[in-house]
Amino acid sequence: MRHPEEGQLLRYLDGELPGRKARQVRKHLEACWHCRAELEELQTTAGDCVRYRKNILGTCLPPPPDPWQDLSRGFDRIDASLEGESLAARLARAIFPPRPAVRWAASAAIAIAVVCTLVYQLRETPSVQAAALLKKAVAVADSRPRPTRRIRISTASQQLTRVIGAGQTASEAPAIERLFRSANYNWDDPLSARAFETWRDQLPAKRDEVAAIEDPQSPGRNSYRIQTTTDASELVSATLTLRMTDFEPMEGRFEFRNRDWVEMTELTDQPNEPASTVAGATGGMPRQPGMPPDRVEPPAEPMNPAGVAEELQVVAALHQVGADLGDPVEIARESGQILVSGTGIPPQHQKQIHEALDSMAGVVVRFTEPDGVPSGPGAPSAGLETPALRDSAGSAPPPFQSRLEERLGGRPQFERFSSQLLDGSEAVMSRAHALRRLAQEFPPDVERQLSAEGRRTLLDLCREHVAALARQSGEMDAALRRVLISLGGTAAPGEAHLESAAWQPASEELLSAARRVETLLAVLLGMAAADNPADHTPSQLLAALAQLKASQEHCQRLLSYDGR
Amino acid sequence: MPFLPRGAELAAMTERNTATLRDEVGTLYEEARDDVYRYLLTLGLHPPRAQEAAQEVFLRLYTALRKGDKLENPRAWVFRVAHNLGLKIRTRQNSEEPLAPEWGEQNAGQTGNPESKLLERERMTRFHSAVEGLSEQQRRCLFLRMEGLRYPEIGSALGISASTVGEFLRRAMERLKKVRYE
Numbered sequence: 001m002r003h004p005e006e007g008q009l010l011r012y013l014d015g016e017l018p019g020r021k022a023r024q025v026r027k028h029l030e031a032c033w034h035c036r037a038e039l040e041e042l043q044t045t046a047g048d049c050v051r052y053r054k055n056i057l058g059t060c061l062p063p064p065p066d067p068w069q070d071l072s073r074g075f076d077r078i079d080a081s082l083e084g085e086s087l088a089a090r091l092a093r094a095i096f097p098p099r100p101a102v103r104w105a106a107s108a109a110i111a112i113a114v115v116c117t118l119v120y121q122l123r124e125t126p127s128v129q130a131a132a133l134l135k136k137a138v139a140v141a142d143s144r145p146r147p148t149r150r151i152r153i154s155t156a157s158q159q160l161t162r163v164i165g166a167g168q169t170a171s172e173a174p175a176i177e178r179l180f181r182s183a184n185y186n187w188d189d190p191l192s193a194r195a196f197e198t199w200r201d202q203l204p205a206k207r208d209e210v211a212a213i214e215d216p217q218s219p220g221r222n223s224y225r226i227q228t229t230t231d232a233s234e235l236v237s238a239t240l241t242l243r244m245t246d247f248e249p250m251e252g253r254f255e256f257r258n259r260d261w262v263e264m265t266e267l268t269d270q271p272n273e274p275a276s277t278v279a280g281a282t283g284g285m286p287r288q289p290g291m292p293p294d295r296v297e298p299p300a301e302p303m304n305p306a307g308v309a310e311e312l313q314v315v316a317a318l319h320q321v322g323a324d325l326g327d328p329v330e331i332a333r334e335s336g337q338i339l340v341s342g343t344g345i346p347p348q349h350q351k352q353i354h355e356a357l358d359s360m361a362g363v364v365v366r367f368t369e370p371d372g373v374p375s376g377p378g379a380p381s382a383g384l385e386t387p388a389l390r391d392s393a394g395s396a397p398p399p400f401q402s403r404l405e406e407r408l409g410g411r412p413q414f415e416r417f418s419s420q421l422l423d424g425s426e427a428v429m430s431r432a433h434a435l436r437r438l439a440q441e442f443p444p445d446v447e448r449q450l451s452a453e454g455r456r457t458l459l460d461l462c463r464e465h466v467a468a469l470a471r472q473s474g475e476m477d478a479a480l481r482r483v484l485i486s487l488g489g490t491a492a493p494g495e496a497h498l499e500s501a502a503w504q505p506a507s508e509e510l511l512s513a514a515r516r517v518e519t520l521l522a523v524l525l526g527m528a529a530a531d532n533p534a535d536h537t538p539s540q541l542l543a544a545l546a547q548l549k550a551s552q553e554h555c556q557r558l559l560s561y562d563g564r
Numbered sequence: 565m566p567f568l569p570r571g572a573e574l575a576a577m578t579e580r581n582t583a584t585l586r587d588e589v590g591t592l593y594e595e596a597r598d599d600v601y602r603y604l605l606t607l608g609l610h611p612p613r614a615q616e617a618a619q620e621v622f623l624r625l626y627t628a629l630r631k632g633d634k635l636e637n638p639r640a641w642v643f644r645v646a647h648n649l650g651l652k653i654r655t656r657q658n659s660e661e662p663l664a665p666e667w668g669e670q671n672a673g674q675t676g677n678p679e680s681k682l683l684e685r686e687r688m689t690r691f692h693s694a695v696e697g698l699s700e701q702q703r704r705c706l707f708l709r710m711e712g713l714r715y716p717e718i719g720s721a722l723g724i725s726a727s728t729v730g731e732f733l734r735r736a737m738e739r740l741k742k743v744r745y746e
Contacts, residue, residue: 006734007731007734010730010733011730014715015714016714016730042737044741045741046737048691048744051688052688052691052692055688056688058598064611064614064615066615068597068615068619071593071626075623078623078626079582082631330724330728
């Protein structure tokens with residue numbers, strides 16, 4: 001009988017499982033007392049949550065200091081301000097109604113908030129603040145995935161396509177490059193708000209013009225055009241057009257003192273073009289206004305080797321700072337980029353992750369609470385501490401507790417013993433999860449796509465998790481063995497069936513074994529009900545520990561260099 | 565053949581529409597404002613700020629609906645906006661309001677004899693400690709779940725995937741389950 005995976009019972013209880021899966025779980029529950037008992041426990045805990053919300057949060061938190069306002073006045077104010085909106089805006093809204101909230105509404109909210117602020121500024125001051133606009137655009141660009149992208153570069157005499165962010169060093173257009181370098185304008189990523197801002201900031205004298213270009217037919221095509229002119233540089237005039245909806249640079253025009261000019265337009269398709277080709281040799285259409293990068297069609301093959309290798313580098317870097325254990329930091333591959341996201345990550349940890357990943361091309365780190373606000377100071381960390389065990393106020397002690405207390409020399413010793421074991425078990429579980437996650441991210445066919453060095457990195461990561469797991473489980477074993485035997489447990493000869501030929505499926509077995517130890521440990525320490533006669537628990541736990549050890553050694557063998 | 569509404573008819577339709585929206589938002593405000601206020605307190609807002617923010621959230625809801633936004637679940641929308649607004653306000657506050665319920669008679673006010681009341685109170689004290697011991701992410705998911713939000717809605721509020729919400733909730737429930745055996 002295969003029990004539902006970890007977390008599935010809660011999802012089932014919450015109605016979050018898809019129909020087929022829910023039916024499977026329901027069927028399993030009919031047959032399995034153990035899982036039914038688990039489910040009841042979850043229901044009881046959900047009931048505790050409800051009582052906590054009602055009786056504690058509902059009555060013991062400070063009440064609202066003032067009477068609740070009647071919102072009618074606020075409604076009037078809103079109605080009046082909406083009546084005052086331009087007819088064009090209302091028409092545009094009627095023709096292009098806003099989309100319902102979607103998963104990335106959070107990102108959209110950031111962009112909208114920024115746009116609102118900017119519109120406000122534009123309306124408030126006649127001379128629009130180019131600096132503020134660029135600053136915002138840089139901030140938004142920094143928060144987005146930055147894929148390898150191509151730009152079309154046109155001059156009076158030639159046209160070429162250039163790949164940005166592909167690590168190309170050879171100069172594909174030395175004459176144009178010289179022009180930009182003479183003006184001290186960043187040639188590495190010239191069509192970007194940051195390059196424009198950096199150049200503009202260094203000018204001792206300049207004149208800015210900002211225009212908001214609106215297209216009432218399609219608000220998604222609205223843009224800001226920033227033009228800066230100066231006599232203090234070889235580049236005497238630069239114009240950058242940013243799309244209003246997402247601040248993505250769409251076009252740039254650069255005019256130099258010697259009357260040369262360069263125009264740039266971002267292209268969106270065929271991301272794996274050669275670094276530089278002569279005009280006409282490449283396809284590619286200019287980026288369609290109103291089409292943010294998120295909506296660019298993903299590559300047909302989701303697992304291209306470059307993406308896998310980059311993802312592995314990210315995994316390795318996250319591992320360096322311990323971010324692959326504990327609460328999940330998500331890694332997603334989107335349109336050839338690696339997006340690393342997390343929420344409520346403590347600032348210190350965010351900083352470490354940024355330091356580890358910021359220098360990597362094509363990797364975007366996004367800690368989004370949706371408006372980009374970091375978690376509050378003083379928030380408790382996702383520590384692995386377990387709550388100290390306390391008096392159960394009259395309830396009958398679980399079967400082993402008093403015997404354990406007796407053997408260990410008293411209640412405080414039992415509490416210490418329990419805490420250590422639970423910490424150890426959680427550490428084992430987190431390693432087993434981390435290994436399984438790697439197995440899921442890099443199944444055998446994907447692993448084969450990696451270079452020799454990539455595979456070595458991957459295996460090193462896996463080995464490290466298994467070694468840490470072995471250390472932790474060894475300590476647990478040492479702490480438990482004598483106690484379990486003194487409680488009547490017998491260590492039966494091992495009967496492990498370990499047939500996996502690859503470390504990926506073996507990691508599943510390892511996780512199952514770790515889970516079994518965790519479950520039985522909870523029974524032993526009186527934190528969960530036994531699914532068998534309780535007397536069997538010490539023997540079962542000894543067997544589970546042996547199984548864990550065997551699984552871990554099997555994994556180690558499969559991961560060793562010799563075994564490959 | 566259908567005719568386009570004339571100016572006066574259009575005005576009357578708009579007025580009716582506005583009145584309906586006011587009713588809808590007003591009803592939700594009556595029902596959910598205390599919940600939103602409480603949620604903002606759990607985020608660490610001072611009570612006056614939390615109350616202002618709660619009111620502001622419903623005005624934003626009205627604005628969104630007036631502008632034609634189609635909201636599948638206005639209550640979930642309200643909590644998402646409250647969460648974002650609350651975080652912004654929290655960063656401006658000099659200090660965070662600790663989540664410290666004042667244990668009075670009322671919270672032990674369940675039915676039963678004094679002994680069972682005392683037991684319940686002790687259990688809830690332990691439960692509160694366990695909630696405090698959860699990670700920030702786990703707690704946020706839990707509180708939003710307590711308010712009836714579904715996993716995708718919680719994910720949307722917190723900027724994480726629904727599966728991550730499931731994982732945070734699983735860990736939170738594991739931790740809270742142990743309270744019963746303490």
